[in-house]
Amino acid sequence: MKILVCITHVPDTTSRIAFTDGDTKFDTNGVQYIIGPYDDYALARAVELKESHAATITVVNVGGLETEPTIRKALAIGADDAIRINADPEDSFFVAKQITNVAKDGGYDLILMGRESIDFNGGVVHGLVGELLGIPSVSPVMKLDIDGKVAKITREIEGGKEYIELEMPLVAGCQEPIAEWKIPNMRGIMTARSKPLNVVDPVDTDHPNKLVRFELPPPKGDIKMIDPEHMEELVSLLKSEAKVL
Amino acid sequence: MPVIVFVEHDEGRIKKSSKEAICYASAINSGDVIALVCGNAIQDEMELLGKNGANRVLHATESRLDHGDIQAYASVISQAMDKENADIVVLAKSSVSDAVAARTAIKSDASFATNVTELPDTTDGFKVKRSIFTGNAFAWVELLKAKKIIGITKNSVTYKEEGGSAGVIDYLPVLSDDDFNSNVTGREKASGEVLLTEAEIIVSGGRGLKGPENWGMIVDLAKALGAATGCSKPVSDLEWRPHHEHVGQTGIKVSPNLYIAVGISGAIQHLAGVNSSKVIVVINKDPEAPFFNAADYGVVGDAFEVVPKLTEAVKAMLA
Numbered sequence: 039m040k041i042l043v044c045i046t047h048v049p050d051t052t053s054r055i056a057f058t059d060g061d062t063k064f065d066t067n068g069v070q071y072i073i074g075p076y077d078d079y080a081l082a083r084a085v086e087l088k089e090s091h092a093a094t095i096t097v098v099n100v101g102g103l104e105t106e107p108t109i110r111k112a113l114a115i116g117a118d119d120a121i122r123i124n125a126d127p128e129d130s131f132f133v134a135k136q137i138t139n140v141a142k143d144g145g146y147d148l149i150l151m152g153r154e155s156i157d158f159n160g161g162v163v164h165g166l167v168g169e170l171l172g173i174p175s176v177s178p179v180m181k182l183d184i185d186g187k188v189a190k191i192t193r194e195i196e197g198g199k200e201y202i203e204l205e206m207p208l209v210a211g212c213q214e215p216i217a218e219w220k221i222p223n224m225r226g227i228m229t230a231r232s233k234p235l236n237v238v239d240p241v242d243t244d245h246p247n248k249l250v251r252f253e254l255p256p257p258k259g260d261i262k263m264i265d266p267e268h269m270e271e272l273v274s275l276l277k278s279e280a281k282v283l
Numbered sequence: 284m285p286v287i288v289f290v291e292h293d294e295g296r297i298k299k300s301s302k303e304a305i306c307y308a309s310a311i312n313s314g315d316v317i318a319l320v321c322g323n324a325i326q327d328e329m330e331l332l333g334k335n336g337a338n339r340v341l342h343a344t345e346s347r348l349d350h351g352d353i354q355a356y357a358s359v360i361s362q363a364m365d366k367e368n369a370d371i372v373v374l375a376k377s378s379v380s381d382a383v384a385a386r387t388a389i390k391s392d393a394s395f396a397t398n399v400t401e402l403p404d405t406t407d408g409f410k411v412k413r414s415i416f417t418g419n420a421f422a423w424v425e426l427l428k429a430k431k432i433i434g435i436t437k438n439s440v441t442y443k444e445e446g447g448s449a450g451v452i453d454y455l456p457v458l459s460d461d462d463f464n465s466n467v468t469g470r471e472k473a474s475g476e477v478l479l480t481e482a483e484i485i486v487s488g489g490r491g492l493k494g495p496e497n498w499g500m501i502v503d504l505a506k507a508l509g510a511a512t513g514c515s516k517p518v519s520d521l522e523w524r525p526h527h528e529h530v531g532q533t534g535i536k537v538s539p540n541l542y543i544a545v546g547i548s549g550a551i552q553h554l555a556g557v558n559s560s561k562v563i564v565v566i567n568k569d570p571e572a573p574f575f576n577a578a579d580y581g582v583v584g585d586a587f588e589v590v591p592k593l594t595e596a597v598k599a600m601l602a
Contacts, residue, residue: 049416051532051551051552051555052551055416055419055420057420075532075533076533130385131388131395134385154381156416156417156532157415157416158413158415158422159397159398159414159415159416159417160381160397160398161381161382161397161398162381162382162384162385162388162395162397163385164382164385165353165357165381165382165383165384165385165386166385166386166388166389168353168354168382168386169354169357169385169386169389169390170389174353174354174464174465175353175354175382175386176353176465177353177379177381177382178378180526191465193351193378194378194526194527195351195378195470195472195527196293196377196378196478196479196480196481196527197293197472197473197476197478197479197527198470198471198472198473198525198527199470199471199472199526199527200350200351200467200469200470200471201467201468201469201470202465202466202467202468203465203466203468204464204465204466205464208464211382213533214526214533214534215520215526245427246388246393246394246395246426246427246428247394247395247396247424247425247426247427248424248425248427249422249423249424249425250410250422250423250424250425251422251423252415252420252421252422252423253412253420253421253422253423254419254420254421255418255419255420255421255558258576258577258579259579261575261576261578261579261580261581262579262580262581263580263581263582263583264580264581264582265582266582266583266584266585266588266589266592267592269582269589269592269593269595269596270596270599270600272564272580272582272593272596273593273596273597273599273600274600275580276541276562276564276580277600280541280561280562280579280580282483282484282540282541282561282562283508283541283597283600
C-alpha cells in the first residue's frame with residue numbers, strides 16, 4: 039500500500055499574529071514553524087498503517103527551502119521519502135493543483151492530510167484534490183482502518199459520528215482522535231537525514247482568487263467582574279447590556 | 284442572476300445556519316434566491332424558507348442524498364447552477380460544507396472562499412472577508428471568476444424572518460453510482476440536543492469540574508438557557524465528554540452569541556476556537572486564569588457554588 043501524506047508548514051499555535059507590507063504579508067519575525075497539527079494526526083496514522091499493513095509513506099509539502107526542517111521532521115517520525123514542491127503555497131487552489139500533479143501518476147492508495155491548515159483554515163484541499171483526481175474524499179476523519187481494498191472510516195458529523203466504508207483510492211482530511219501524535223526518536227532523526235527529499239518544480243495554474251489584504255480583529259474591550267454571590271446581576275447585564283439573553 | 288443556497292437539515296429540520304445562509308443570499312440578491320435541499324426534509328420547513336428570503340425551493344428528493352455524501356452534493360449543486368444559470372452559491376458552515384464547496388468549485392470552474400464572516404464588498408470587484416489563523420485574523424480575498432462559491436460562518440449576516448412561504452419544486456439531478464462512493468454502515472448521534480455549531484448559547488466545562496460526574500450542573504445551566512454543551516480538549520481527551528463537544532483549535536470552532544466557560548483556564552488553543560463568540564463569560568476560581576483576558580464578564584469563584592446560583596438566576600429571569 040502506498041500512502042501520500044500532505045503536510046503544511048505553519049506557525050506554532052502560540053504564535054503572535056501580525057502583518058507587514060501594508061497588511062499584505064504575514065510577519066514571520068520570531069515565529070516558530072511546525073507540521074500542521076491536523077496533518078500531524080494524518081502522519082501519525084500513516085505510520086501506524088505502515089507498521090500494520092507494510093505500507094510506504096511519501097510526504098509532500100508545497101513550500102520554499104525554509105520548509106525542509108519541517109519535512110525532515112516528518113521523515114524522522116516515519117515517512118520513507120519526501121517531495122518538496124518548490125513554490126510559495128499562495129492559496130488552497132494552487133496547493134491542491136500541485137499535490138494533484140504529484141499524486142496523479144504516483145499510484146497512491148491513500149492520500150491523507152489534515153482536515154484544514156491552521157493558518158488559512160480553508161478545509162478545502164482534500165475536496166479539491168479528490169475532485170481533481172476524480173476520486174472520493176472524506177472529512178473530517180476520526181478513525182481510519184484498512185481491510186483489503188476497503189477503508190473503514192469514522193467521520194465526525196454534527197452531534198455525533200458516522201461509520202462509512204469505501205474503496206481506495208481516496209483522500210481523507212484527518213483530525214483527532216485518529217492517532218496519537220508521534221514524537222521522533224533519536225534513531226528516526228538520524229535516519230531522516232539520509233532519506234530522499236526530492237525537490238520538484240511547480241506546475242502553472244490559473245488563479246481563481248486574489249489576496250487583497252489582511253486584517254486583525256478589533257482589540258477586546260475591558261472585562262466586567264461580577265461578585266460570585268450576585269449571579270442575578272450577571273443575568274441582568276447579559277440581558278440588558280450585552281443583549282444576548 | 285439567481286443565487287443558490289445549499290440548505291442542510293438535521294433529521295428533516297432545516298438547520299438555523301442554513302436559514303442564515305438564505306438571509307445572506309437574499310442580502311446579495313433579494314428577489315432571486317433558490318434554496319436547494321437534498322434528501323428527506325420536512326415539507327413545511329422547506330416552505331418556511333420563504334420567510335428568510337428564498338423565492339423558490341428546489342428539493343432533490345433522491346433518497347440516497349439522505350446521507351452526507353460530499354461528491355453527490357457537489358454534483359447536485361453544480362447541475363443546479365447550470366440549470367438555473369446561477370453564478371453564486373452560498374453554504375453555511377457544517378461538517379461537510381467546506382469539502383462540498385471545494386468539489387463544486389472544481390466541477391463548475393468557480394472561485395471559492397470558506398469561513399466568510401461578512402457580506403461581500405462589491406464596490407470594486409467581488410471581495411469577501413475570511414476568518415484565518417483560527418479566528419485571530421481576517422483576509423480580504425477577491426473572487427475573480429464569474430462563478431463564486433461562498434461558505435459562511437455563523438453570525439455573518441443579520442438574521443431575518445419576514446415575508447411569506449416559498450414554493451417547493453421537486454428536482455431530479457442526474458446522479459450516477461460514481462456520485463455515491465461511500466456505504467454508510469452506522470451512525471451515532473445525540474438526538475434532541477442543541478447542536479454545538481448551531482447554538483446561540485454554549486455552556487462549556489473544563490478540567491476545573493474535576494470529573495464527568497459533575498457535569499449535571501453544566502447540563503442544568505445549558506437547559507435553563509436553551510444552550511448547547513461544550514468542553515475543553517483535556518476533558519474530551521480524558522473521555523469525560525464525547526469528542527463532538529470539544530471546542531478549540533483542533534476541535535470545533537464556534538461563534539455563538541454567548542459563550543460561558545466554566546473551569547476552563549483558557550489555553551490559547553481553546554481561545555482560538557471561541558474568539559469569534561459575541562460575548563464571553565468566564566467562571567474560574569483562579570483570578571489569574573488567562574481566559575479572563577478574553578472575556579467580557581468574569582466571575583472569580585468556585586464553579587460548584589457559582590453555577591447553580593447562575594442557573595437559579597436564569598430560571599428566575601425567564602419565569
